[in-house]
Structures are given as C-alpha cells and as structure tokens.
Amino acid sequence: MPQKQILVVEDNDINRAMLREILTPQYVVLEAENGKEALAILADHAEEIALILLDIIMPVMDGYTFLNLAKAEPAISAIPVIVTTQSDSESDEVSALAHGASDYVPKPYNPQVILHRVASIIHLRETAAMINQFQYDQLTGLYSKEFFYRRVNESLLKNPEQEYDIICSDIENFKLINDIFGVPAGDRLLCGVADMYRKLVGEDGICGRFNADQFACLVERSSDYTDELFVQNESQLNMLSNTKSVVLKWGVYAVKDRTISVEQMCDRAFLASSSIKGQYGKHFAVYDETLRNKLLREQEITDSMEWALSEEQFLVYLQPKYATEGEGRLAGAEALVRWNHPEWGFLSPAEFIPLFEKNGFITKLDQFVWERSCAILRQWIDQGYPRIPISVNVSRADIYQANLADVLVGFIEKYQLSPSLLHLEITESAYTENQEQIIDTLDHLRGLGFIIEMDDFGTGYSSLNMLNEMPLDILKLDMKFIQSETAKPAEEGILRFIMGLARWMELSVVAEGVETKEQWERLCELGCDYVQGYYFAKPMPAREFEKLLKSEEEAAAQRKADCCQDKGHRPQVLLVADEDEQYRREVRETFESKYRVLEAGDAESAISCIVSHEDQLAAVILSLTLHERGGFSVLEILRKEKNAWDISVIATAPADEELEEKALVTGADDFAFKPHSQKSLWRRVMNVRGITSFRKQRQMLQDDAYRDYLTKLLNRRGLDAAVEALQKEDFPAAVYLFDLDNLKQINDSFGHAEGDRMLKDFSEVLHAHTRSSDIISRFGGDEFVVIMKKLGSEETALKKGEEICKAFQNHYVQEGFSTACSGGVTISGSGEETLPEMLGRADEALYGAKSNNKGGCCLWKEPKI
CATH class of the missing domain: 3.30.70.270 (Reverse transcriptase/Diguanylate cyclase domain)
Structure with missing residues (x-):
C-alpha cells in the first residue's frame, strides 16, 4: 500500500529537517517555506495529501492567512491541519482551532507526540470519509438507501403522533435517456431530481436516492395529492434537462401500519409508481387495497415456489419448430415452463416468471428446465427418435452465475448428450446490462459446443453492434415483430433486410409467433430457416410431442409427395459434383436435412444435372479436378447459362492459391481447400446462400430506389x-x-x-x-x-x-x-x-x-x- 503524503509548511530549515526526520519512515513528506508555496503545491496535489503540518509565523504568507484561504477551497478545506508554533498560550491554540485547524502542537517537537497525533488525525479523517460515503449518495448528496431507512425510522419513533407519507419516484425510460444523451447528461438529470426533492421536503427534510433513478422522501401527511403538484415538479425538471421529455412516475404510501419496516413502506410506494408506468397522463398513484392484494398474491407465489419445485408442480412443455426447407420437417423444440398448482390450477408464466426474475428464484427454475430437457433428449435417443435439439432459456440472472458453464456441462455429461442438442436462448435485452461479461460467458459456452440463440430480437435495443459483438449461431425474431412486419407489404418491411443480414453473418433465423398461413408463406419467401407458432402447434407436454416424433417420418414422406405434385413448391436442390464417392456421401449426409442432394462424379453428369434442375438448383459444391472436361468447364457453363444471383457455387480443390484466384474470377462464390470438415462446408454454403440472397435483395432495393412509385418509370x-x-x-x-x-x-x-x-x-x-x-x-x-x-x-x-x-x-x-x-x-x-x-x-x-x-x-x- 503506498505511503500517505504529509505537507510540512515551515519557514525554518532546521524545523523542516526535524519534522522530515520524524515522519519519513512512515510517510512521504512534501515541504513548503510559506503559505503561498503551500497553496501552489496543493493546487496540483490536494487529493494526494493526507495532512498538513503548518507553522503560524512565516514570511510572505503566515499560517492564519493560509487557513482562511484554504477554507474557501473545497478540495483543500477537507485536509486536516495541525498547527505548530513556539507559543504555548491557550489563546493561540484557540485562535488556531477557530481558523479551522484540527489540532495544535507546540514546539520544540516531541517525536512520539507528533507521530501519534498525525496518525490519529489521519485515521479520524478516513473514518469520517467512510461514514460520509455510507450515509450519502456520491452523485447527488442525498442520503443513501440504508441511511434513509435509518433516518425515517428515527423520525417515526420520535414523532408517534405525526402522520407521514412516503413519496417515491422513478424516471420512465431512464436507460434510454442515458443511451441517447449520454451518461453525463443522465447524471445531470439525476442531480436535478435531487434538487427537486430537497425543495419538496425543505431544509430539514429526509430524502434519499436508491438505485439509479429511484428517489424517496418522507413528508408530513397531505390532505390531498393532485396531478398539478407532480406535473409542476416534472415541468421544472424538464427546464433543467436538455431532453425536454422527462417523465416521472410517483408513488405515495400513507404510513399507517408502523409495525412493518421502512423498507417495506418504500417497496409499497414504488409498487404504486410502477403500477402506472407506460400510462399516458397518469402522474402518481397511491398504494391501496388493489395493490396490497397484488402484493399478497406475489407473496403467496413466493412462499409456494420452493415447495412447488420439490413437489414437481412445474412442468416442461415443448413447442415444435419446423424447417421451412427440407419438406417442412420437424426440426426442434422450445422448452417452456408451466406451473400446475393443486389449488390455483395452471398459472400464467406472465404472473410468476417476472417475480422469479426479481427474487432470484429463476436460476433454480431454469436449472430444473435444463435438466428436464436433457432427460427428455436422452429418452428420445434411447427410443430411436430423430435427434432434434431443444432450446432452453438462459435468464439474465443465470449469466451472472460463476458456475453456469459447469452446471450446463454437468447435465450434458450426466445424460451423455452432445452440447449441440441443447440450444441456449438469451434475450437481446440482457446484452444492454453487462455487455463484456455476457460476451465472455457466451463465447465460453459456444466454445464448449452449445448453440447460442438470441431470443426476442426486434423488441428492445436491437443494434448492428450487438449482432456484431455477440457470439451467436441463431437469431430468433420476436412474435410481435413478426406479426407487425408480415402485415406490411413486402417492399415496405425490413424483414427482407434482416434475413439477408443474418445470411451474411452466417446466422440461422427462427421466427416465433407464426399464426397464419400468410405469415408462413411470407417467411418462406424471404428465406427464414425455422418457424414456430400456433399455426403449426401450441406448446404441449413431452408425451404429446413424442407423437409428433413418431409420425414425423410419415408426415415428411407425405410432404415430399405433395411437393413433387406442386412444382411451385418443390424442394431446393444442392448438387455435389466431385470425383470422390466418399466425399459425395459425406456431403449428402450433411445437407439432406435441408436440401434434396444430387450427386455427379464427372463434368458431363454435373452439366446434365444443372440443365435438368435449373429452376430448383440452390447451390453447387464443385470440384475443379472433375474427370473429363474438368470443373472449370462446368463453372463457365453455369455462369453463362444461369444468372449469377440464382445459384451459389463453392469450388473445391487441393490448396492452390492460383487455382483459387482463377475460380473466384470465373464466378465461384467461395473456395474451399481440401481436405475440410463438413461443419465448415455447411457454414460456407449457408454463407454464400446468404450472400446471393443479400445481393438479390440489394438489387431489388436498388431497383425500388431508382423507380417512380406510381408509373414504375425511372425516377x-x-x-x-x-x-x-x-x-x-x-x-x-x-x-x-x-x-x-x-x-x-x-x-x-x-x-x-x-x-x-x-x-x-x-x-x-x-x-x-x-x-x-x-x-x-x-x-x-x-x-x-x-x-x-x-x-x-x-x-x-x-x-x-x-x-x-x-x-x-x-x-x-x-x-x-x-x-x-x-x-x-x-x-x-x-x-x-x-x-x-x-x-x-x-x-x-x-x-x-x-x-x-x-x-x-x-x-x-x-x-x-
């Protein structure tokens, strides 16, 4: 720990040397010959100096003048001063203390006295600073939450006959204000709120700042509260703020039951304020029986949650996910929790999930869902069902658990599963809280093999920066976003752009909340990968979901037959043209769930396939070392006969930079050196499909931008x-x-x-x-x-x-x-x-x-x- 610094202000060289000799073993000593020099040193080092030893009789500027000037400077006035002088008269001591000195030491110096008094004064100062820091909010100067509770409790005990109200407030969308105008502007706004509270309670009133934008005060009971009072305060606040649109929601709790804690009183006041959030024209609310009943209901839920978990009242329901390609196959499930209470029946998740997120029980509930989902996956595998993944929710509270990865890996190992079967959903709003920690955590989980999904994209602070930084595999579009976007004409919405962007970033896309055939068809047209919603199936118990798995093979066969009859909805084709039969088989196994895979072992066969399936061909994996005419002949014909936007081409060959450059110049979208993994090939195909789709969409957008909306002529x-x-x-x-x-x-x-x-x-x-x-x-x-x-x-x-x-x-x-x-x-x-x-x-x-x-x-x- 660095030594504390002491400033010695003394005109006598011998006295300075003596003090330096006494103090140096324990402190860093700075020296000044008079008050003027001392002020110059303090101008640069005031925050670093723990104490000043000051002589009174000095040339240029004496000790009393220095003390008077130091009082006027806040940064200096807080530093304790010990006066040293030859005089030992009581009047001189009183005069020094009256000018602001903390202690008085006569000369000649006693080393032990000097050291003890210096240590004592520094300790007192540090203790006072700690107490002050505990008592007061550092930004606004109001009481801290804990000290506010203490002061209110003292007032209630001291004045048992006086009727009081607790008034609290918080700023609506305060985080948005910080995001738009910056943290300094947000801090200025908070200081403005603090000043407003000081005026509200008066000089001797009690008011404090709680968390972020939450404030509270104790006032004597008012006969009536009106909107005018709160609107007036809000208007004055807006005059101080450059946002000009600050909205405060106020809550009032009448202190009648003094047996409950001050903390509970404040909770009730804040509950009243939160009850009117988002309601235009409502400025304040008074805590009443309705809110009391809500609080009691929440308490009942809280009291029952541990027991409910031990009694297995929580159930895991599964909502199916379907692929838009590959004959519309069943592609996965989302795990959703349901609570079947023996007295209350099924509770809406909207009633208990927000409460569990607030009280922290959500971490236990999430872990229950994770383990139950792993058990279901294990059961499906043992029964020979197709290996489809289950997506589980990872709450914001889970992210901050240090053992999150260990818990998830423990479940995976217990049930002998691949991590890729358990998809982890995190809401985009979690990103806005602690970005660095969330990115590090998800990056670690992804490295362990888990698939990361961003849930509810499109509801909150969706940003390109968030997509760019977070380690993601799947983008899940929010239900309300899907419903609003699919209701717009195709050329007006941004869904097409989002799909293209996801492809460019190598992300798959899931759309939730699909409820109509029109929404389904629009999403298919735009290239969405997976869909879920009531149009296909509601969430269901695991046993009912198993029936879908059993009938999936028959349903897939029927869909395939229907597709063959309906040429407008035939499955897309992927062609693998390669001389290696084993390689072709591996590609088929990798892509057959998404495409109808065709194989060609030579150039002539490849050209024949391209001609025969021209209107269905989505991508070609093309070996440049094909027998007969070679891969370049196929690539040239492909680009000559078919528009480059329509078919994605990945050229493959042994590592050769010249060959790679020639392939890309000739028209290939990507080049994969052999050997390569099928996983990397999958990503390349998804990427180039996204690029070609994005180029088509960009071209369409450009065409729209260049055309007159009415006549369709050039603008x-x-x-x-x-x-x-x-x-x-x-x-x-x-x-x-x-x-x-x-x-x-x-x-x-x-x-x-x-x-x-x-x-x-x-x-x-x-x-x-x-x-x-x-x-x-x-x-x-x-x-x-x-x-x-x-x-x-x-x-x-x-x-x-x-x-x-x-x-x-x-x-x-x-x-x-x-x-x-x-x-x-x-x-x-x-x-x-x-x-x-x-x-x-x-x-x-x-x-x-x-x-x-x-x-x-x-x-x-x-x-x-």
Missing part, C-alpha cells in the same frame, strides 16, 4: 444512373422533355386519382412509342424525360415527338377528356454534355412548344448570333 436517381451508364456508341441521341399541359385542372376537377391515372397512361404511351433500349423517366410531377439512343436526325426526332403528343391526345379524346401534352427535343451528338445541359436545351424547346401551340413538340435550334 431522377434512376435517370442519373442510366445516363451515367451510356456509352459512346449510344450517341447521337435525342433527348425529350414532355409536360402534361392541364394535369392540375384534371386533379382539381376530377380528383388526384384521375390525375394519377393520366400519369400512368402517359407512361404507357411512352412505352408504346419507344424502344426497350431507350431511357424513359418521370422527371417529377407531370414532366417526363425520354432519351432515344442512336437517333441523330432532327427531322426524325421531331416527328417521333409529335407522334407521342398526338397519341396521348387521341387516347383521351376517345374518353371525352380534353387534354394534351407538349414536348421539347434536342439532339446530343457526342455524349460529352452533362444531363442538366441536355435537359436545359430540351426545356427551352418545350417552352417554345407551349408558347406556340399547346399539344405539340418543338425542336431546339442553336440561337443565331
């Missing part, structure tokens, strides 16, 4: 991209700018729906009178741009413009409308002009058309000088 962004892609051989080109002459009148007279129909009709006219290679864009509002490639004749360009204007006018004459469009056209000869320059000339021509004769087209001419 301005799409026009810019199309013009940028023009080549020299596309010029000369005719650039048109068309304008619908009376669209506003149509909108005003017949409504915007009719105006929208006119815009779409004009886009169809443009399609009918242009080539597929031409560029057509809705430039904005009622303006359209057309660029006709390889058109240099001004006469032909003008004729084409007149033709389009006339066709549109004739279309509406037949419907009884009087409408027209005008156009301007210019010829771009070399393509060196920018788009604004070309449109500027076309706009001048359009203005000429409108001025001369609405409903016609005008050609831009070079102005005569």
Whole structure:
C-alpha cells in the first residue's frame, strides 16, 4: 500500500529537517517555506495529501492567512491541519482551532507526540470519509438507501403522533435517456431530481436516492395529492434537462401500519409508481387495497415456489419448430415452463416468471428446465427418435452465475448428450446490462459446443453492434415483430433486410409467433430457416410431442409427395459434383436435412444435372479436378447459362492459391481447400446462400430506389444512373422533355386519382412509342424525360415527338377528356454534355412548344448570333 503524503509548511530549515526526520519512515513528506508555496503545491496535489503540518509565523504568507484561504477551497478545506508554533498560550491554540485547524502542537517537537497525533488525525479523517460515503449518495448528496431507512425510522419513533407519507419516484425510460444523451447528461438529470426533492421536503427534510433513478422522501401527511403538484415538479425538471421529455412516475404510501419496516413502506410506494408506468397522463398513484392484494398474491407465489419445485408442480412443455426447407420437417423444440398448482390450477408464466426474475428464484427454475430437457433428449435417443435439439432459456440472472458453464456441462455429461442438442436462448435485452461479461460467458459456452440463440430480437435495443459483438449461431425474431412486419407489404418491411443480414453473418433465423398461413408463406419467401407458432402447434407436454416424433417420418414422406405434385413448391436442390464417392456421401449426409442432394462424379453428369434442375438448383459444391472436361468447364457453363444471383457455387480443390484466384474470377462464390470438415462446408454454403440472397435483395432495393412509385418509370436517381451508364456508341441521341399541359385542372376537377391515372397512361404511351433500349423517366410531377439512343436526325426526332403528343391526345379524346401534352427535343451528338445541359436545351424547346401551340413538340435550334 503506498505511503500517505504529509505537507510540512515551515519557514525554518532546521524545523523542516526535524519534522522530515520524524515522519519519513512512515510517510512521504512534501515541504513548503510559506503559505503561498503551500497553496501552489496543493493546487496540483490536494487529493494526494493526507495532512498538513503548518507553522503560524512565516514570511510572505503566515499560517492564519493560509487557513482562511484554504477554507474557501473545497478540495483543500477537507485536509486536516495541525498547527505548530513556539507559543504555548491557550489563546493561540484557540485562535488556531477557530481558523479551522484540527489540532495544535507546540514546539520544540516531541517525536512520539507528533507521530501519534498525525496518525490519529489521519485515521479520524478516513473514518469520517467512510461514514460520509455510507450515509450519502456520491452523485447527488442525498442520503443513501440504508441511511434513509435509518433516518425515517428515527423520525417515526420520535414523532408517534405525526402522520407521514412516503413519496417515491422513478424516471420512465431512464436507460434510454442515458443511451441517447449520454451518461453525463443522465447524471445531470439525476442531480436535478435531487434538487427537486430537497425543495419538496425543505431544509430539514429526509430524502434519499436508491438505485439509479429511484428517489424517496418522507413528508408530513397531505390532505390531498393532485396531478398539478407532480406535473409542476416534472415541468421544472424538464427546464433543467436538455431532453425536454422527462417523465416521472410517483408513488405515495400513507404510513399507517408502523409495525412493518421502512423498507417495506418504500417497496409499497414504488409498487404504486410502477403500477402506472407506460400510462399516458397518469402522474402518481397511491398504494391501496388493489395493490396490497397484488402484493399478497406475489407473496403467496413466493412462499409456494420452493415447495412447488420439490413437489414437481412445474412442468416442461415443448413447442415444435419446423424447417421451412427440407419438406417442412420437424426440426426442434422450445422448452417452456408451466406451473400446475393443486389449488390455483395452471398459472400464467406472465404472473410468476417476472417475480422469479426479481427474487432470484429463476436460476433454480431454469436449472430444473435444463435438466428436464436433457432427460427428455436422452429418452428420445434411447427410443430411436430423430435427434432434434431443444432450446432452453438462459435468464439474465443465470449469466451472472460463476458456475453456469459447469452446471450446463454437468447435465450434458450426466445424460451423455452432445452440447449441440441443447440450444441456449438469451434475450437481446440482457446484452444492454453487462455487455463484456455476457460476451465472455457466451463465447465460453459456444466454445464448449452449445448453440447460442438470441431470443426476442426486434423488441428492445436491437443494434448492428450487438449482432456484431455477440457470439451467436441463431437469431430468433420476436412474435410481435413478426406479426407487425408480415402485415406490411413486402417492399415496405425490413424483414427482407434482416434475413439477408443474418445470411451474411452466417446466422440461422427462427421466427416465433407464426399464426397464419400468410405469415408462413411470407417467411418462406424471404428465406427464414425455422418457424414456430400456433399455426403449426401450441406448446404441449413431452408425451404429446413424442407423437409428433413418431409420425414425423410419415408426415415428411407425405410432404415430399405433395411437393413433387406442386412444382411451385418443390424442394431446393444442392448438387455435389466431385470425383470422390466418399466425399459425395459425406456431403449428402450433411445437407439432406435441408436440401434434396444430387450427386455427379464427372463434368458431363454435373452439366446434365444443372440443365435438368435449373429452376430448383440452390447451390453447387464443385470440384475443379472433375474427370473429363474438368470443373472449370462446368463453372463457365453455369455462369453463362444461369444468372449469377440464382445459384451459389463453392469450388473445391487441393490448396492452390492460383487455382483459387482463377475460380473466384470465373464466378465461384467461395473456395474451399481440401481436405475440410463438413461443419465448415455447411457454414460456407449457408454463407454464400446468404450472400446471393443479400445481393438479390440489394438489387431489388436498388431497383425500388431508382423507380417512380406510381408509373414504375425511372425516377431522377434512376435517370442519373442510366445516363451515367451510356456509352459512346449510344450517341447521337435525342433527348425529350414532355409536360402534361392541364394535369392540375384534371386533379382539381376530377380528383388526384384521375390525375394519377393520366400519369400512368402517359407512361404507357411512352412505352408504346419507344424502344426497350431507350431511357424513359418521370422527371417529377407531370414532366417526363425520354432519351432515344442512336437517333441523330432532327427531322426524325421531331416527328417521333409529335407522334407521342398526338397519341396521348387521341387516347383521351376517345374518353371525352380534353387534354394534351407538349414536348421539347434536342439532339446530343457526342455524349460529352452533362444531363442538366441536355435537359436545359430540351426545356427551352418545350417552352417554345407551349408558347406556340399547346399539344405539340418543338425542336431546339442553336440561337443565331
């Protein structure tokens, strides 16, 4: 432990040397010749100095002046001072103590007296600091929770006739405030709440800070509490905060039963405040019989939980999970706990799980579920059922258990299971509490072979950073998120993006809460891996689940037959083209649960399979050392005949960097050196499938971003991209700018729906009178741009413009409308002009058309000088 530092302020060299000799064995001694030097030293080292030995009579600045200045500096005033002086008069001692000194020592120095008094004063200071730290919250200066309890109890005992209330509050979504505005802003807000409480209780009142944003105070009973009182305090708080949206929920407990502890009184006040969380317009609640009954019910549950566990009242139910591919097979189960009480019947998990999470019993209950799930898995294996995994919940409280890994491994070893059969679900909200510990814990569990699932993704603080940092295998989408997203049009939701992102990160995706056929079909379309929900099956006892396992083989066969009849839902195919028969067999065993696996031992057979299953082929594992024509011939044909987005290709060969580079250049999505494990191959296939899916989705999103929502023509962004892609051989080109002459009148007279129909009709006219290679864009509002490639004749360009204007006018004459469009056209000869320059000339021509004769087209001419 480092030695404490003492500052000796003494102008006499001999006296300083004596003090240094006395103190040095036990302390680090700093020296100053007068008060001014001492203040300079303290400016840099005040926090490190434990005590000051101060002479009174000194040049430059004497001891009394130093004491007066030190009092004004909070960092210095807390340091104890022992005054040393030649005088031993009582008046000098009183004067020194009056100026703020802690003790008085006359000269000449007695070494033992000096050492004892220094040690005593330092000890007293440290003890006072510890007591102060215990009594007061370091941030706000209010009483700590424990000392608040003590002070309230003293007041209640001292004033038995006085009626009191305990008022508490906490800030709604305080963590979100910290996340958005930062911890310093959150701390300033908490200090503002503390000041508000001080004003509420007065100078001698009792108020304290509990945990984070929870505060409480004791006040004399008020005849009536109104919203106005609490709203006013909240408004004043918001004036101090840069968030401007702080919401406090207040709870009031009238102290009537003084036999209960102060802690219970505060719990009741906080229970009242929590009862109105999330309710707009409700600012405070008073603890009453309803809340009392709820508290009693919670106490009954708490009193019964240990007994219920020993009496096996808790049951493990299983909800099936199904794969969206592989003929919709049964792919796993989620373990859910149910409580069948002999008197109360089945209790809702929503009633007891939050309570168990609060009181810590959840760790025991989770361990019960873990072991019961392992026993079920062992039983299935012994009976010869398919080896499907069970997902179990790992609560936030479990993460903080030092022996978590040992407990899980103990169950796995006891029942002789592979860790991969027990999937561990952790909610995404747990990540926000202690990120480093959770990441380390999950990384360790994953290294032991457990599969890690993130549960309820999409409900809380979902972030890309969280996905990037946490060691995950499976992403589980929250039920409410699934229901809200699948209710949106496909192009509006973010499910497609999430699926692509999961593929890119090599994560499988489970969707829970699937309740309708429409949700199921949307998830299948988007490439979700697994689904669960009431559309398929409700949670059920293990015995009922066994019936599903028994009938799974028959059901899979029937689904396969149905798929063969319905070409629109045929299973996806994976082709393994490799000369090694053993390797092909291993690949089949690895992927047959997810794909229909086809084998080819040479290039000709591989090409034949590709041609025959072109519309079903999802991925190809292609050996570049195939017999006959070789793997590169297959890769070239594959990329030539099939769009690169549709089929994922993993090339394989012995380690060769040049071969790898050539394969990737030719069009392979990935390259796997031989030999390799089937597990790594599985991940590669899942990864490239995700990449190709992500590329397709990105292309679709890009197409949407480049298209006008109404006419489906290119928008301005799409026009810019199309013009940028023009080549020299596309010029000369005719650039048109068309304008619908009376669209506003149509909108005003017949409504915007009719105006929208006119815009779409004009886009169809443009399609009918242009080539597929031409560029057509809705430039904005009622303006359209057309660029006709390889058109240099001004006469032909003008004729084409007149033709389009006339066709549109004739279309509406037949419907009884009087409408027209005008156009301007210019010829771009070399393509060196920018788009604004070309449109500027076309706009001048359009203005000429409108001025001369609405409903016609005008050609831009070079102005005569």
